[in-house]
Amino acid sequence: MGEPILKLADVSRAFGDFLAVDGVSLDIRSGSITGLIGPNGAGKSTLFNVVAGDLAPSAGRVLFDGQDISSLAPERRFAAGLGRTFQIPRPFKRMSVLENVMLAPLDQSGEGLLAPVFGRGRIRREEAAIRKRALEVLDFVTLRQLADQPAGKISGGQMKLLELARVLMGDPKLILLDEPAAGVNPAITEVLIGKIEELNRSGKTFLIIEHDMDFVMRHCDPVIALAEGRVVFEGSAEEAQSNPVLLDAYLGAPVDA
Numbered sequence: 001m002g003e004p005i006l007k008l009a010d011v012s013r014a015f016g017d018f019l020a021v022d023g024v025s026l027d028i029r030s031g032s033i034t035g036l037i038g039p040n041g042a043g044k045s046t047l048f049n050v051v052a053g054d055l056a057p058s059a060g061r062v063l064f065d066g067q068d069i070s071s072l073a074p075e076r077r078f079a080a081g082l083g084r085t086f087q088i089p090r091p092f093k094r095m096s097v098l099e100n101v102m103l104a105p106l107d108q109s110g111e112g113l114l115a116p117v118f119g120r121g122r123i124r125r126e127e128a129a130i131r132k133r134a135l136e137v138l139d140f141v142t143l144r145q146l147a148d149q150p151a152g153k154i155s156g157g158q159m160k161l162l163e164l165a166r167v168l169m170g171d172p173k174l175i176l177l178d179e180p181a182a183g184v185n186p187a188i189t190e191v192l193i194g195k196i197e198e199l200n201r202s203g204k205t206f207l208i209i210e211h212d213m214d215f216v217m218r219h220c221d222p223v224i225a226l227a228e229g230r231v232v233f234e235g236s237a238e239e240a241q242s243n244p245v246l247l248d249a250y251l252g253a254p255v256d257a
Contacts, residue, residue: 002030005174005205006051006082011060012229013046020046022229023060028174033196033206035220035237037213037246043229044209045087048176051207052084053077065173083167084176087209089159093152097143097162100151101134102127104169134169141165142191157188164195175199177208181215193219217241 004027013021021043028034036044049055051062053074062070064082072080091100138144141161146154151162160180167175177196181189196206197219210216216223216237223240225233233246240246 004028005030005065006207007063008047008051009061009063011047011050011062012058013043013050013055014058020229021050021057024226024229024231025060026224026231026234028205028207030173030205031200031203032222033200033208033220035216035223036207036209036226037211037216037223038226038232042226044226045178046229047226048084048178048209052082052176078170078172081171081173082176083170083172083174085160085163085167085178085180087178087182089156089163091151091159091162093150095151096148097151097154098131098134098138098147100162101137101165101169102130104166105130134165137165137168140168141195155185155188157184157192160184160192161188161195164192168199172204174205174207177206177210179209179211181210181212189215
């Protein structure tokens with residue numbers, strides 16, 4: 001494990017009088033696959049949204065790769081190397097799988113108002129490069145054969161792989177995965193796990209919200225648990241399986257190795 005790539009310093013997020021995230025301080029170390037667990041309503045998704053920039057912290061700081069990103073917009077965090085997926089995938093359903101992936105890179109030349117008039121050659125070259133990269137990413141996530149299919153017509157598990165593909169177009173350093181195994185058939189879950197571990201071996205860091213405790217205990221280390229917006233446990237998967245608070249509240253019984 002390397003130095004912390006993400007640091008939360010006393011981060012809180014309130015909705016009126018309700019404190020969804022309450023003074024959370026934690027480090028996510030570079031090169032880790034960190035599992036974030038806790039019961040429904042523990043504050044996990046709110047914390048993800050604060051890290052990704054969809055919500056501003058009510059207090060505290062979010063530091064990514066040594067930079068304070070507390071006030072950065074989500075697209076600037078993506079450009080800095082922080083990508084996230086959603087629990088419920090959000091593809092452009094009428095567009096093809098390939099088009100969805102090609103849309104992911106920021107600041108494309110063709111987005112400017114006058115670019116089609118003065119920069120057609122540059123736009124064509126850039127689009128060709130993005131298309132080539134997008135096809136490579138689709139090949140990596142095993143969706144190449146569905147490149148021309150409307151994104152709304154593929155399965156829920158394939159949509160989870162599409163979400164990962166879109167994130168990978170930004171070549172992120174840290175990837176936030178929100179319940180990647182939820183609603184996914186076992187075969188695609190195994191594909192997804194394989195890709196996460198392959199990306200991790202290549203240097204990508206992961207922070208994963210997941211309710212599937214078998215997934216967390218087998219593939220995540222360390223494990224962080226939230227309850228009522230606060231960190232109640234932080235340690236290895238092995239320590240988590242013997243922690244009485246977690247066994248009673250979340251795990252029920254140890255997971256066989």
